[in-house]
Amino acid sequence: MLDVSGLRAGYGGVEVLRGLDLSVAEGEILAVLGANGVGKTTLNKVLSGVLPASSGEIRFCGETITRASAAHIVAAGLIQVPEGRKIFPDLSVRENLILGSYRRGKPDRARNLEHVLDVFPRLRERLAQMGGTLSGGEQQMLAIGRGMMAEPKLLILDEPSLGLSPLLVEEMYALIRRLNTEGLSIMLVEQNVVQSLEIAARAMILENGACALSGPASDLAANPELKRAYLGM
Amino acid sequence: MNYPPAIIAEAMVNGLLTGSVYALVALGLTLVYGVLHIINFAHGALLTCAMFAVWALVTFTGISPYAAILPLALAFFAGGYVLQRYLIGPASHGDDSNILLVTLGLSIAIENALLAAFHADTRNLEGDFGFQVIELGPMLISRPKLIGFAAAVAVAGLLWLLLARTDTGRAIRAVAKEKLGARLMGIEVGHIYGVTFGIGCACLAVAACLLMPSFYVNPRVGNAFVLVAFTIVVLGGMGSVAGALLGGLFIGMVESLGGLLLGDSLGQLGIFVIFILVLLFRPTGLFGARA
Numbered sequence: 001m002l003d004v005s006g007l008r009a010g011y012g013g014v015e016v017l018r019g020l021d022l023s024v025a026e027g028e029i030l031a032v033l034g035a036n037g038v039g040k041t042t043l044n045k046v047l048s049g050v051l052p053a054s055s056g057e058i059r060f061c062g063e064t065i066t067r068a069s070a071a072h073i074v075a076a077g078l079i080q081v082p083e084g085r086k087i088f089p090d091l092s093v094r095e096n097l098i099l100g101s102y103r104r105g106k107p108d109r110a111r112n113l114e115h116v117l118d119v120f121p122r123l124r125e126r127l128a129q130m131g132g133t134l135s136g137g138e139q140q141m142l143a144i145g146r147g148m149m150a151e152p153k154l155l156i157l158d159e160p161s162l163g164l165s166p167l168l169v170e171e172m173y174a175l176i177r178r179l180n181t182e183g184l185s186i187m188l189v190e191q192n193v194v195q196s197l198e199i200a201a202r203a204m205i206l207e208n209g210a211c212a213l214s215g216p217a218s219d220l221a222a223n224p225e226l227k228r229a230y231l232g233m
Numbered sequence: 234m235n236y237p238p239a240i241i242a243e244a245m246v247n248g249l250l251t252g253s254v255y256a257l258v259a260l261g262l263t264l265v266y267g268v269l270h271i272i273n274f275a276h277g278a279l280l281t282c283a284m285f286a287v288w289a290l291v292t293f294t295g296i297s298p299y300a301a302i303l304p305l306a307l308a309f310f311a312g313g314y315v316l317q318r319y320l321i322g323p324a325s326h327g328d329d330s331n332i333l334l335v336t337l338g339l340s341i342a343i344e345n346a347l348l349a350a351f352h353a354d355t356r357n358l359e360g361d362f363g364f365q366v367i368e369l370g371p372m373l374i375s376r377p378k379l380i381g382f383a384a385a386v387a388v389a390g391l392l393w394l395l396l397a398r399t400d401t402g403r404a405i406r407a408v409a410k411e412k413l414g415a416r417l418m419g420i421e422v423g424h425i426y427g428v429t430f431g432i433g434c435a436c437l438a439v440a441a442c443l444l445m446p447s448f449y450v451n452p453r454v455g456n457a458f459v460l461v462a463f464t465i466v467v468l469g470g471m472g473s474v475a476g477a478l479l480g481g482l483f484i485g486m487v488e489s490l491g492g493l494l495l496g497d498s499l500g501q502l503g504i505f506v507i508f509i510l511v512l513l514f515r516p517t518g519l520f521g522a523r524a
């Protein structure tokens with residue numbers, strides 16, 4: 001459903017993505033892994049249309065969205081839960097969720113809200129609380145819930161486990177798996193190699209702004225080179 | 234210095250009424266500041282523009298200034314939207330300090346255009362608006378000011394509804410604090426900026442309709458109001474809508490009581506003393522401003 005080929009992008013004169021290819025198939029979890037600063041977040045920004053690509057092509061559900069506006073990309077169903085959550089600090093939890101359906105999913109807003117609150121009971125208890133006063137873990141739930149309100153066809157999660165306690169990380173991965181079994185396609189961008197490979201169907205390793213290694217997650221998990229480079233084994 | 238209580242009460246009520254229109258001017262300023270994070274230097278010139286528009290409409294078509302509220306507010310909303318989205322926004326290339334310069338340039342251009350068109354003359358609305366008073370117990374209250382108060386409260390209420398209850402309002406508040414998050418939800422920041430600026434201009438249009446019956450217009454008149462409005466915005470906390478409302482009422486009262494106790498020409502002195510005291514001791518504002 002998402003096909004990226006030869007993607008190049010960067011900031012000013014500095015190129016970060018140097019000819020990247022990747023694809024996400026309908027209904028799968030693709031894990032995009034890589035060390036700090038290789039350009040994972042940059043890739044997400046380009047996919048969501050908030051940073052322009054300098055060359056290459058992005059196709060989503062049969063439509064070329066390489067130069068599309070962020071609003072158009074959201075309307076098409078490609079939704080990103082960004083690094084650092086980026087929730088609205090002085091809007092209530094309810095309003096944060098409601099704004100998730102600003103561009104897409106409005107007709108079923110009430111039903112989707114109920115669904116999100118069933119998935120995250122902790123948010124239900126805090127509907128009137130300001131987003132900015134939530135704990136880090138709650139903010140991450142809010143960010144994902146806000147993304148779900150847009151009825152994503154493909155959900156991009158940028159380091160959802162960042163800053164969570166080990167127990168919450170477990171919970172987060174269980175949740176991602178659950179969303180996926182309910183039919184959602186997910187691109188999971190992570191540094192947490194072990195757990196990401198456990199739940200992903202396929203994975204790719206980013207290095208130097210391009211794909212260094214990709215394939216079924218189980219193959220990558222067994223790859224000796226990967227073990228040495230990323231797992232210190 | 235012994236004033237009968239009725240006189241003091243009358244001054245306070247009149248101050249509150251005037252203050253409500255100040256609040257409206259401040260509302261536009263604070264909203265634009267809160268969302269776009271810029272001080273709109275063209276605010277005064279745009280208010281002058283709106284007051285001339287009221288004057289022209291009333292003088293040439295004979296409609297009541299109050300009937301001009303709705304059409305003028307809509308026209309100023311549209312004008313403000315276009316101005317921000319297609320002139321100020323693109324001309325600033327996303328750099329806040331450029332926006333400042335663009336609005337400053339805009340205010341100079343508007344003022345000079347008005348000077349060229351209307352010269353430096355001062356104009357009033359024809360009619361006896363200024364002398365219409367209503368007796369409220371022992372107090373004499375100016376009728377245009379009473380209407381102004383009611384209308385200003387209504388506009389503030391509508392604005393609150395818009396900000397609190399509509400998607401556009403929520404998006405305005407969202408963009409104010411988290412632009413990237415908003416874009417990723419499909420909110421077009423440029424559009425929201427335009428709407429916000431448009432609302433600020435619409436507030437000016439309403440304020441102009443409420444002011445003209447008891448005030449005059451010349452090409453510089455807006456600046457005096459904006460100076461007061463700026464004091465209100467600082468007092469209420471930069472970007473705080475509720476603060477602008479309370480601040481407006483408070484400043485109106487200070488001016489009125491100051492005028493009573495110190496004489497008309499010194500009435501505004503109290504405002505600026507407060508301005509300086511607030512800047513010195515409570516730079517985030519008096520009224521529950523969130524940092």
Ligand SMILES: Nc1ncnc2c1ncn2[C@@H]1O[C@H](COP(=O)(O)OP(=O)(O)OP(=O)(O)O)[C@@H](O)[C@H]1O
Binds near residue numbers: 036041083
């Ligand atoms: N706004 C920016 N302006 C200039 N350079 C940037 C900007 N954002 C990121 N970079 C640079 O681009 C490179 C890739 O950054 P990016 O945020 O995409 O990395 P990442 O893979 O997401 O890292 P992490 O795992 O730490 O989040 C880094 O060298 C970073 O310094």
Ligand SMILES: [Mg+2]
Binds near residue numbers: 158
């Ligand atoms: Mg990152």
